[in-house]
Amino acid sequence: MATQTVSAGPRSGPNSILLKTVMAVTGLIFIGFILAHMYGNLMIFAGKDAFDEYAHHLRTFGSPMLPEGGFLWVMRITLLVSLVLHAWSAFTLWARAGAARKTRYQVNKAAKSIFVSRAMRWGGVALLLFVVFHLLHFTTNTIQVNGDFSRPSDRLVSSFEVWWAVLIYVIAVLALGMHLLHGVWSAAMTLGLNTSLDRAEVIRVVSVAVAAVVVIGFLAPPFSILFGLIP
Numbered sequence: 224m225a226t227q228t229v230s231a232g233p234r235s236g237p238n239s240i241l242l243k244t245v246m247a248v249t250g251l252i253f254i255g256f257i258l259a260h261m262y263g264n265l266m267i268f269a270g271k272d273a274f275d276e277y278a279h280h281l282r283t284f285g286s287p288m289l290p291e292g293g294f295l296w297v298m299r300i301t302l303l304v305s306l307v308l309h310a311w312s313a314f315t316l317w318a319r320a321g322a323a324r325k326t327r328y329q330v331n332k333a334a335k336s337i338f339v340s341r342a343m344r345w346g347g348v349a350l351l352l353f354v355v356f357h358l359l360h361f362t363t364n365t366i367q368v369n370g371d372f373s374r375p376s377d378r379l380v381s382s383f384e385v386w387w388a389v390l391i392y393v394i395a396v397l398a399l400g401m402h403l404l405h406g407v408w409s410a411a412m413t414l415g416l417n418t419s420l421d422r423a424e425v426i427r428v429v430s431v432a433v434a435a436v437v438v439i440g441f442l443a444p445p446f447s448i449l450f451g452l453i454p
């Protein structure tokens with residue numbers, strides 16, 4: 224194994240620890256949103272009215288202290304800022320790793336860690352594309368899969384009666400699960416939570432549990448609708 228170091232001069236931009244911390248903190252914000260969103264989607268099992276009431280509640284939450292839609296906009300701006308910071312840190316670290324490989328180090332990286340970093344990068348890009356599709360689909364109603372409906376629950380149920388729409392969401396949710404599996408673990412490492420071997424084991428179990436809950440929780444509504452279990 225050769226680990227030959229060649230001086231590459233001073234590096235500009237924020238240091239890598241700071242970038243990783245930004246990724247970890249914004250990643251945790253996303254996890255909070257993802258779990259709340261999953262819980263909201265599961266309302267469809269309580270009936271279409273319950274789901275529509277939840278969608279309406281999102282817009283009136285915090286009223287009268289906040290104007291209508293105020294809470295939703297605070298959440299949207301937080302998510303957007305987090306997304307920009309998360310993607311910017313990821314691309315900066317990505318470019319830096321590429322430059323380091325060409326000019327500074329020759330390291331025999333284990334095949335597994337190359338696979339994981341590629342899966343995180345390309346999975347992240349795929350999730351970004353999915354979010355654009357998803358907003359055009361459910362939020363702006365620009366992409367209509369199976370008719371034009373104004374009620375959120377009708378839009379949800381009619382969409383997942385179509386197999387290819389279910390397939391798109393299955394691929395996206397599996398990509399999200401993979402991203403979380405490594406992302407939760409990686410965030411915990413960056414934030415220094417792995418203070419002992421036992422702690423590291425707990426972190427691994429939590430990563431698997433979060434990924435599994437998110438995949439099962441998000442996929443339950445589309446599959447139940449496709450198989451006619453939700454009227």
Ligand code: HEM
Pocket residue numbers: 260264278281295299302350354357358361362375379392395396399441442444445
């Ligand atoms: C089966 C999976 C999913 C279903 C059924 C679903 C459903 C929905 C619905 C119905 C809305 C519109 C809510 C409303 O405006 O009333 C929505 C919004 C949204 N979803 Fe999802 N979603 C799923 C997965 C995801 C995933 C995996 C992500 C992120 C990676 C995500 C991110 C968002 C975002 C950012 C919004 C916009 C919230 C807003 O600004 O109004 N969703 N989703």
